[in-house]
Amino acid sequence: MRQQNESSPRIGFIGAGRVAKGLAWALAQSGQRVVAAASRSPDSAGALAARIAGCRALPHAQDVVDGCDLIFITVPDDAIAAVAASVNWRKDAAAINCSGATEVAALASAARAGAQTGGFHPLQLFADPEVALAGLPGCTIAIEAEAPLLAQLEQLAGAVQCRTIRLPPGSRARYHAAAHYAAGFVITLLNQAVELWQSFGVGREDTIRALLPLLRGTAASIERSGLAQGLAGTFSRGDIGTLERHLADLAGAGPDALRLYCELALRSIPLGLERGGYDEERAEAMRELLRRALKP
């Protein structure tokens, strides 16, 4: 635990769930002044505050606003606007939401009262605050704010060893939708593999155990070499014969399985080309096979 800097802003949390705990503990560990938390249930606020010297669990959201400079509203997305509107804001305070998909405009009531408003979205899963605390360094935090809050939020992200990206207003829905490709949609794709392997008798558990090392290897390969150079498999090499065998088989697995495979394959070809695995002529031959397979 780093020594607290008494001149740094006082940080508080309204809503003491998974993100609040992970973030509050990480900020406090890095020497930031996390001084207050309130939540719907006193137990949640108490559990957050118990791990931070000098942090108090307070009964009301208003108490947090009154005693802090930077106030994180870490309640479920649908409650952010109502919670922000339920308290009186000072001009020298800032209201911050941690949502990926909820616009900073949800904090309009704070802005109308003259407070600064911003977004601070840690791009990580917070299923368990302890795990999140350990996994936070190296993550990216998407920040949306104007000066001077922008610099303060960037400084907080740096303190917990996170990188930052800036989001312009109005970009959250697309930003958040795209993040699914690295999270929930990976699971959806693995589920598709489970269904295909089940057709020849390999169960879900064995499929997941077999594919997880492949998934880890893929992540390591991207980290080492980037997207195009990290690509492996049929579309990294332009193996037309293998592609033909895949298409012939998947046609028997149903139109959904075939369509998903073709859509993903078509989007893999530009990466294979960028990698230098084959030339445009071969790429076009593969596209032609895929387009033909997609025709109803």
Ligand SMILES: NC(=O)c1ccc[n+]([C@@H]2O[C@H](COP(=O)([O-])OP(=O)(O)OC[C@H]3O[C@@H](n4cnc5c(N)ncnc54)[C@H](OP(=O)(O)O)[C@@H]3O)[C@@H](O)[C@H]2O)c1
């Ligand atoms: N989980 C993730 O992976 C993740 C990642 C990045 C960002 N986020 C964002 O972080 C924010 C918080 O998400 P979370 O996953 O931490 O949610 P969570 O675990 O469900 O925690 C929400 C907390 O807010 C409290 N709460 C609910 N309504 C309230 C109200 N009206 N007033 C005061 N407190 C209230 C809850 O109640 P109790 O006091 O009863 O416990 C709970 O402690 C959301 O905006 C979410 O989009 C989540």
